Amino acid sequence: MGLFSQFCVGAEAQTAGAGVRLAQAASPDDVPPPRRRPPARLRVTPYYAPDGVYPRYYPGPDAVRECNATYVQEYRPSGTVIVPHMSCYWRRG
Template sequence: MGLFSPFCGGAEAQTVSTEVRMAQAGPPDVPPPRKRPARLRVTPYYSPDGVYPRYNPGPDAVRECNATYVQEYRPSGTVIVPHMSCYWRRG
């Protein structure tokens, strides 16, 4: 017939207890908060002219560059490539 048939056997009603149960809050199981690591300040590694001095050369600094050709030994053979080295000097 149906699920709610009065002829279903084994269905019994539950009794309601008269005692009141209180929910008790126990100690929290939350770990202590982690400390954040110190923040690092990151500055970009660029400059408008593509030159980034490792120190402040001063307001009247001049960039000196020496360009030469050097030999490089590669698996395909020895090649000659340009090599440039620059430094700052006071102007």
């Protein structure tokens, strides 16, 4: 420890420069308000499906939608339950 204290004998505190003191002395009225960016503009187009079918495509003029409804088992933390399940597809009419 004595060796370390010999090297630190000449250490002195530094004072802040004049520019720093002036910057700290500025009043809040002199500071300009922060710049605000305009809000981002997003174009939102709603999805309208007149018949509720997704994905929307044109299967043909004489297409018929076939649906099969069954009950399936689902394994949940509370126990096994039976729920309805429907699958649909397009076929030529």
